[in-house]
Amino acid sequence: MKTEKKSFFNIPAVQTILASVLCIVVGLLVGYIVLLAINSKGLMKLL
Numbered sequence: 274m275k276t277e278k279k280s281f282f283n284i285p286a287v288q289t290i291l292a293s294v295l296c297i298v299v300g301l302l303v304g305y306i307v308l309l310a311i312n313s314k315g316l317m318k319l320l
Contacts, residue, residue, distance in 0.1 A: 281287060
C-alpha cells in the first residue's frame with residue numbers, strides 16, 4: 274500500500290500554532306496603529 278505524504282501545513286497542530294502566531298502578530302500591529310493614532314505627536318516623530 275502507498276502511504277500519502279502529508280504536507281507540513283496539513284498537520285492540525287501546525288495549523289493551530291501558525292494561526293495563533295498570526296493572531297498575535299496582527300493584534301500587535303493593530304494595537305500599535307491604535308496607539309499611534311491616539312498619540313499623534315508620536316506619529317509625527319516617526320515621519
